[in-house]
Amino acid sequence: MQVPPAHQPKSPALTTFLERGYFEQASDFAAIDAAMTAGMMTFYVGYDPTGNSLHVGHLVQVMAMRALQRAGHRPIVIVGGGTASVGDPSGKSETRKLLSRADIEANAAALRAQLSQFLHFDSGAPNDAVMLDNADWLLELRYIDFLREIGRHFTINRMITVKTYRDRLDAEIPLSFLEFNYQLLQAYDFLHLFRHHGCILQFGGSDQWGNMVAGIELIRRMTPEGEPGTAHCLTLPLLTTADGKKMGKTERGAVWLDPERLPPFDYYQYWIGCDDRDVAKLLRIFTELPIAEIAALTQDGGAALNAAKARLAYEATRLLHGQEAAETAQTAARQAFGGGEDWSAVPELNLDLAEIKLIDLVTHPELLAFKSKREARQRIEQGAVKINGELCIDPARVLTAADCGGAYLRLQAGKKTRVRVTILPS
RNA sequence: GGAUGGGUGCCCGAGUUGGCCAAAGGGAGCGGACUGUAAAUCCGCCGCGUCACCGCUUCGUAGGUUCGAAUCCUACCCCAUCCA
Numbered sequence: 001m002q003v004p005p006a007h008q009p010k011s012p013a014l015t016t017f018l019e020r021g022y023f024e025q026a027s028d029f030a031a032i033d034a035a036m037t038a039g040m041m042t043f044y045v046g047y048d049p050t051g052n053s054l055h056v057g058h059l060v061q062v063m064a065m066r067a068l069q070r071a072g073h074r075p076i077v078i079v080g081g082g083t084a085s086v087g088d089p090s091g092k093s094e095t096r097k098l099l100s101r102a103d104i105e106a107n108a109a110a111l112r113a114q115l116s117q118f119l120h121f122d123s124g125a126p127n128d129a130v131m132l133d134n135a136d137w138l139l140e141l142r143y144i145d146f147l148r149e150i151g152r153h154f155t156i157n158r159m160i161t162v163k164t165y166r167d168r169l170d171a172e173i174p175l176s177f178l179e180f181n182y183q184l185l186q187a188y189d190f191l192h193l194f195r196h197h198g199c200i201l202q203f204g205g206s207d208q209w210g211n212m213v214a215g216i217e218l219i220r221r222m223t224p225e226g227e228p229g230t231a232h233c234l235t236l237p238l239l240t241t242a243d244g245k246k247m248g249k250t251e252r253g254a255v256w257l258d259p260e261r262l263p264p265f266d267y268y269q270y271w272i273g274c275d276d277r278d279v280a281k282l283l284r285i286f287t288e289l290p291i292a293e294i295a296a297l298t299q300d301g302g303a304a305l306n307a308a309k310a311r312l313a314y315e316a317t318r319l320l321h322g323q324e325a326a327e328t329a330q331t332a333a334r335q336a337f338g339g340g341e342d343w344s345a346v347p348e349l350n351l352d353l354a355e356i357k358l359i360d361l362v363t364h365p366e367l368l369a370f371k372s373k374r375e376a377r378q379r380i381e382q383g384a385v386k387i388n389g390e391l392c393i394d395p396a397r398v399l400t401a402a403d404c405g406g407a408y409l410r411l412q413a414g415k416k417t418r419v420r421v422t423i424l425p426s
Numbered sequence: 427g428g429a430u431g432g433g434u435g436c437c438c439g440a441g442u443u444g445g446c447c448a449a450a451g452g453g454a455g456c457g458g459a460c461u462g463u464a465a466a467u468c469c470g471c472c473g474c475g476u477c478a479c480c481g482c483u484u485c486g487u488a489g490g491u492u493c494g495a496a497u498c499c500u501a502c503c504c505c506a507u508c509c510a
Contacts, residue, residue, distance in 0.1 A: 309463085310463095383458060414457065
């Protein structure tokens with residue numbers, strides 16, 4: 001394990017990694033730098049297809065891949081269709097449930113769609129990203145052959161020193177043989193990619209360190225004398241916010257990249273609501289603004305940071321959802337939170353009703369500004385709700401089409417919720 | 427398998443001589459004020475409802491005693507530590 005040397009790396013890609021904050025540690029910093037300097041390098045990142053959407057917590061890795069691809073290197077995205085049926089025990093305190101093939105395939109498709117926002121897969125360039133499913137080579141493995149060829153290179157003595165296994169054993173939480181094999185399979189993935197796709201670098205979160213190193217060692221042992229047998233890995237930092245929480249988690253749940261789960265407007269708001277202390281860091285990691293520009297945006301501090309946050313939110317939203325969505329979100333945010341009256345870009349809620357009580361509106365399942373009527377009543381009475389800019393403290397107030405002033409009603413509930421409501425019986 | 431301690435609201439954690447307990451305190455969260463859609467601070471809320479002092483459902487699960495139970499009894503489940 002090496003930390004980056006004091007001197008600057010030679011490759012643009014690694015330079016970017018360092019200055020933007022994607023780098024944590026590497027197996028051999030100088031060798032990776034050399035490989036990146038030499039020309040197009042192939043690297044890979046693995047994903048567990050256990051969910052159908054990525055969230056902001058995954059985004060550092062995505063941005064890092066994007067940076068490397070922009071620097072001319074070739075990403076391979078492994079979707080762990082094979083390993084998902086085993087389950088990575090890393091960072092998990094419990095044995096996880098297994099997924100069906102159909103789920104895995106659907107999740108893989110969703111993953112590819114989201115990554116396509118950040119990486120090019122089909123541009124025709126030599127460094128187009130490639131997505132592979134490790135089920136393609138893992139499922140056909142034959143047990144005895146695998147044991148003889150791969151298993152012989154691993155010692156139990158060494159394997160149980162890996163932190164993720166160590167922790168499980170120390171805590172005496174059952175670690176099944178199935179899960180124990182995860183490391184071998186991931187190492188085998190790396191070997192497969194090394195041999196068949198010329199992949200020499202893997203990166204991932206620091207919880208993947210042990211698995212990645214296992215791959216490097218396997219490759220070294222399996223490579224005949226005289227052939228280049230080096231592979232490398234590096235880890236990305238786990239981001240936390242200034243108040244010590246994991247990036248991308250809010251009380252309302254994860255910050256999803258899927259617009260069906262989290263509309264662009266809310267995605268934009270997530271970024272703009274960040275802590276002052278995090279702005280510069282977030283701009284470096286989640287946007288592609290030049291470092292000098294970021295410095296200029298954030299140098300004044302104080303209220304001037306709001307401009308930087310707006311830029312952060314805009315850029316981050318643009319990368320994920322495109323320019324149009326980003327502009328819409330920006331316009332909507334300025335109107336809704338800046339006291340504007342033109343809410344045409346603000347998210348809307350259409351009600352096919354003649355009338356609705358304020359308390360019912362605010363707890364409407366699609367809005368859920370407050371999670372129960374009891375809470376809603378209290379908040380309304382505390383002055384949390386404004387209708388068309390007017391404070392309304394009567395939970396029983398009845399709203400009709402007349403309140404929409406011909407178009408829509410501007411509802412603000414608490415600090416975050418801004419919705420354009422139309423009440424119109426069909 | 428045996429012994430002991432323990433399971434309380436989102437989390438931590440009081441409460442177990444039965445009523446004053448919807449349950450102290452802290453944290454998180456939410457709302458308001460102040461600000462800059464930030465932080466800090468202050469005030470308020472923080473089980474649910476057709477809701478000010480009313481009703482309903484909560485203190486591992488299921489029964490029981492009692493006018494009344496988180497608090498007592500019985501069985502069961504789970505957790506921690508120690509012994510075998």
